[in-house]
Amino acid sequence: MFAVMVSAASLLLGCSSIEPDAPLGEATATTQDHLYVLSTNVWPSNSIPVCWETSGSFATERAWVQDAVTTTWQANSAVTFTGWGACVPGSTGIRVGVSDVGPHAKALGSALSGVANGVVMNFTFQNWSTSCQSTREYCIRTIAVHEFGHALGFAHEQNRPDTPSWCDQEQGTDGDTLLGAWDLDSVMNYCNPDWSGSGQLSEGDVAGVRSVYSAPAGRVDYWESWGDSSLLGGWLDDADRQLVGDFRGLGRDQVMFINRQPGGGKVMIVDYQGAAPGQVTYWESWGDSSLLGGWLDDADRQLVGDFRGLGRDQVMFINRQPGGGKVMIVDYQGAAPGQVTYWESWGDSGLLGGWLDDADRQLVGDFRGLGRDQVMFVNRQPGGGKVMIVDYQGAAPGQVAYWESWGDSSLLGGWLDDADRQLVGDFRGLGRDQVMFVNRQPGGGKVMIVDYRGAAPGQVAYWESWGDSSLLSGWLDADDWQLTGDFQALGRDQAMFVNRQPGGGKVMVVDYQGAVPGQVLDWERWGSSGLLDGWIDNGDLSLIGDFRGLGHSQAMFVNRQPGGGKIMIVDYDD
Incomplete structure (x- = not known):
């Protein structure tokens, strides 16, 4: 069962970055065998409850503990502390208690379940390890990582039988299974010259926890809890909008938050490359400018892309109410307010007449291989035009780069019903975007990828019928999510399917470059990890972009219900 090694157990160290000035408490039992994960005490479920014996005080310190544990043991394994x-x-x-004594765990792993004060943390350091008073956050975070290593069932690294003779600090309960080679850098090793690794897991620690509890389907690369910051207060209401793009020309994506309720901030762009909270790179208040007046009504549309060929993204605002402006493209690289780079009024042109009805679709991508984005308008009401691709690099009105009428072809028959889905990405690795049509009604075609570079009708580059495969069974229900991005760093886009109903698979990443059916690159089942628990409820948000500047897509999950995590960025690149 266990193939790699990391030892973990209770940290018996004081709180100095060089060496402790007092030992931490131990797991109490001892055995004669010198081995390092206690396999009999591995938790039977990867979802492990945590509670505080004293919850009415030390809110900040408790948040430090949760964050430290979440961004180490949980982020690097399929374990979720709930x-x-x-x-x-x-x-x-x-059950975690707080006392001004040496931090300790009373047992290893699942033997702690239900034990009052089974793990004890020190938040004040008035009596024990007083040197930590000047570095409380560092000490608390570092100790938390060590003690929760014990709580996962890991014993001290220096207790192993293959420990070098010069490391003679054996303490506490031993394990019964070695996982890999002895690791000086382990957070569970008293002989680590960097005290308990400063709370950062070593490569051996990561390998060890994954060998016991499995690797995560995704790796948490950013975490922000409710309470960490008030930055998004008032920006996550039901009517607000969140857009993703490289608006500032940073070579990575940012999130644009639009507050549609007058008062306070109106437009805020946040960069999430660094530590929490995100860095505000653009701010515009209600009252600073009337630029967006009439462009943020309920029926209006906001699209993101490099429409002007600037090498960064702009926002296209579409006012669907006749009168005034109809299409406006705004560049947000500079200071507030954004710079209008394209303007088209109602009356300037009849180009979009019949293409902006409630049921119509607008998609963004480089469909024509121009090196910049175009807008695909899909008219779902039979009669007149059916598909139109418009290039907005030049002057108003936009230039029609593709046109297909309702009688030209039956290609999209049965693919544009209310429940059907359309995704945009370079699924086939062609260096330009295609459209994936998903027919959710059983019968006929199920998945079709169409390339629109040439003449009408588009060229079918992939076709999968209902009956060809059961791969997507249970992944296309009404409340499931389908997302697009290069999650696996392949240089082309994949589709991520999120099944929001407990049972079966939960997250699946599928590559559609090859033959039918698509190739599953990542799979997470319900129960294997609690990583997304509380993040995919009704009202929660999922955004896709290269937020961390990794050169591939990550998924940002936004929990809109106060409590627990608020923003989590997950990297799905294996």
Whole structure:
């Protein structure tokens, strides 16, 4: 079962970055065998409850502990620590107490379940390790990582039988299974010259926790809890908008938050490459400018792309109410307000007449291989034009680069119903975008990828019928999510399917470059990890972009219900 090694257990160190001035507490039992994960105490489920014996105080310190554990053990494995609220009579899982004594775990792994004060943290350092008073956050975070290593069932690294003779600090409960080679850099090793690794898992630690609890389907690359910052207060209401693009020309994506309720901020662009909270790179308040007046009504549309060929993204605002401006493209690289780079009024042209009805679709991508984005307008009402691609690099009105009428072809028959989905990406690795049509009604075609570079009708580059494969069964329900990005760093886009109904698969990444059916590159089932628990509820948001500047797409999950995590960026590149 266990193939690699990391030892973990209770940290018996004080809080100095060089060496402790007092030992941390131990897991109490001892054995005669010198081995390092206690396999009999591995938790039977990867979802492990945590509660606080004292929850009415030390809110900041408790948040440090949760964040430290979440961004280390949880981020690097399929383990999810859940709850983090107040313990009640009968609470199972890890019960964490707070006392001014040496931090310790009373047992290893699942033997802690339901044990009152099973893990004890020190938040004040008035009596124990007083040197930590000047570096409390560092000490608390570092100790938390060590103690939760014990809580996962890991013993001290220096207790291993293959420990060098010069490292003679054996303490606490031993394990019964070695995982790989002895690791000086482990957070569980007292002989680590960097005290407990400063709370950062070593490569051996990561390999070890994954060998016991499996690797995560995704790796948490950014985490922000409710309470960490008030930055997004008032920006996540039901009517607000969140857009993704490289608006500032940074070579990575940012998130544009649009507050549609007058008062306070109106447009905010946040860069999430660094530590939480994100860095505000653009701010525009209500009252600073009337630029967006009449462009943010309920029926209006906002599209993101490099429409002007500037090497960065702009926002296209479409006012669907006749009168005034109809299409406006705004560049947000500079200071507020944004710079209008394209303007078309209602009356300037009849080009979009019949293409902006409620049921119509507008898609963005480089469909024509021009090196910049165009807009594909899909008229779902039979009669007149059916598909139109418009290039907006030049003067108004936009230039029609592709036109297909409702009688020209039956290609899209049955693919444009209300429940059907359309995704945009370079699924086939052609160096330009295609459209993936997903027919959710059983019968006929199920997945079709169409290339629109040539003349009408578009060229079918992939076709999968209902009956060819059961791959997407259970992934196309009404409330499921289908997302597009280069999650696996392949240089082309894949489709991510998120099944929001518990049971079966939860997250699946599929590559559609080859033959039918698509190739599954990543799969996470319900129950294997609690990573997305609480992040895919009704009202929550999922955004796709290269937020961290990794050269491939990540998924940003936004939990709009106060409590727990608020923003989590997950990297799905194996």
